[in-house]
Amino acid sequence: MMAEMRLHFLGATRTVTGSQYLLETDRARVLIDCGMFQGSPHDVIRNRVPFAYQPGDVDALLLTHAHLDHCGLIPHLAASGFRKPIYATKGSVDLTRLVLLDSAKLQEEFAQSHQRFAKRNPDRAAAEDEATMAELAAATTKDPAAATRDAAPAATTELRAPLYTVDDTNAALALFHGIDYGTELQVAPGITATFVDAGHILGSAIIRVRVMEGDTERTIVFSGDLGRPGSPIIRDPTPVTSADYLLIESTYGGKTHEPQEEAIRLLGEAVKLTGDAKGVLLVPSFAIGRTQEIVYELGRLLSAGTIPHLPLYLDSPMAQTASDVYRAHLDYFDDDTRALITRHDPPIDYPDAVVTSSAKESVAIEHAARPLMVIASNGMITGGRIVQHVKALVADPAMTLLFVGYQGDGTLGASLQQGATQARIDGQDLEVHCQVRSISGFSAHADEPELLAWLGNFTAKPRTTFIVHGDPAAQAAFEPKVRALGFATAVPDWRQTVELT
Numbered sequence: 001m002m003a004e005m006r007l008h009f010l011g012a013t014r015t016v017t018g019s020q021y022l023l024e025t026d027r028a029r030v031l032i033d034c035g036m037f038q039g040s041p042h043d044v045i046r047n048r049v050p051f052a053y054q055p056g057d058v059d060a061l062l063l064t065h066a067h068l069d070h071c072g073l074i075p076h077l078a079a080s081g082f083r084k085p086i087y088a089t090k091g092s093v094d095l096t097r098l099v100l101l102d103s104a105k106l107q108e109e110f111a112q113s114h115q116r117f118a119k120r121n122p123d124r125a126a127a128e129d130e131a132t133m134a135e136l137a138a139a140t141t142k143d144p145a146a147a148t149r150d151a152a153p154a155a156t157t158e159l160r161a162p163l164y165t166v167d168d169t170n171a172a173l174a175l176f177h178g179i180d181y182g183t184e185l186q187v188a189p190g191i192t193a194t195f196v197d198a199g200h201i202l203g204s205a206i207i208r209v210r211v212m213e214g215d216t217e218r219t220i221v222f223s224g225d226l227g228r229p230g231s232p233i234i235r236d237p238t239p240v241t242s243a244d245y246l247l248i249e250s251t252y253g254g255k256t257h258e259p260q261e262e263a264i265r266l267l268g269e270a271v272k273l274t275g276d277a278k279g280v281l282l283v284p285s286f287a288i289g290r291t292q293e294i295v296y297e298l299g300r301l302l303s304a305g306t307i308p309h310l311p312l313y314l315d316s317p318m319a320q321t322a323s324d325v326y327r328a329h330l331d332y333f334d335d336d337t338r339a340l341i342t343r344h345d346p347p348i349d350y351p352d353a354v355v356t357s358s359a360k361e362s363v364a365i366e367h368a369a370r371p372l373m374v375i376a377s378n379g380m381i382t383g384g385r386i387v388q389h390v391k392a393l394v395a396d397p398a399m400t401l402l403f404v405g406y407q408g409d410g411t412l413g414a415s416l417q418q419g420a421t422q423a424r425i426d427g428q429d430l431e432v433h434c435q436v437r438s439i440s441g442f443s444a445h446a447d448e449p450e451l452l453a454w455l456g457n458f459t460a461k462p463r464t465t466f467i468v469h470g471d472p473a474a475q476a477a478f479e480p481k482v483r484a485l486g487f488a489t490a491v492p493d494w495r496q497t498v499e500l501t
């Protein structure tokens, strides 16, 4: 007889951040991802809603990859009582260390600046705290995803108390176990996991979980974030041919990326225009994955003589360290990139790129001699150094804001990408006079035809295919196409529990 088996959907449901799933049997509890919500302020409040389970009762955590929306709550989980192993590929372990320490440091800095603000403006701080508490209460009781969609897009550079500290993070990092692709591991009583390459960022994985109870066996495949076939540097997503249950991401449901050559042409054009206008090219980008790819393409455009040599500022100390981690894991690279390296053609470098580490150096970029290019984190302008640059330059017609990644519903990035004439940052409404351009062909995510092609590898259809990690419009476009391939689909809600039979 099959034992009870349940899957709890705890994040990345009808949204693209906060990835987290709990698989529960009579004997074990295994968490897959423990990510941070990174959308609008109304979305982010969900990071403060108490966990839906006792962290101390979880037997293991399996991490698909190092992006903050998949790993960002791990230190909070550990500080809340989780003490068991965290399994991730060795590349993911190295990148996650950077991502989580950077996140903790930013949170501590924001908390300190909020304390200074509260000292100067005690009444306003008290009112804001009250509003935050009200939002938290609402997020705990009603559908926070709906609140996100209804809220006005805004960003803030100040948060309240840190969700976790650098000390919490170091304690959590001690729980990590670096594993290899393709090796099946026992992770909890009756549960094994196999990680295969997802081709999304260095170390990213699709995780196949096998649950064995008596002589019954069920396989659940978590796609994680799926990359694109033919992306530079890393390998293609691994085909999967069977599962009893499947969770598939749907970030780009309903969308087709422009071809890679067109993306590269558009990037070159933006650089040339910036050079001619003696302006600033500002590229919001998550520090890991996309940044390495953009730097790689800029370096190639420059050496081909297609673009002028504009100064490039990498305004993220983490982006540079992440590039070092990439170089330390050549075994994860695809054949083309390994061939480039053996020809001593450094594939992820741009000559004379300036890496800024302190906040002071970051602010100084805005006053540096133009033209110039800046790549700064994060990619959806919901936090990080990019917010300050957008605040300073959004009214400047000589600035081009170039989007190279997905902009989640309710984020300031999505609003600017859709042509907003005002941007609300730190409580101020700023006029938008900069140029805004978008390139989708650098995405680290598969587009819809690529997602459907990956599904086409299944020789036997899963009992249910859960569509996760997508905004509502993307999921609505994607689901009928998945059904048309013969898959039985479901789009789970936040904190929904499904019995797996």
Ligand SMILES: [Zn+2]
Binding pocket: 065, 067, 200, 225
């Ligand atoms: Zn990702």
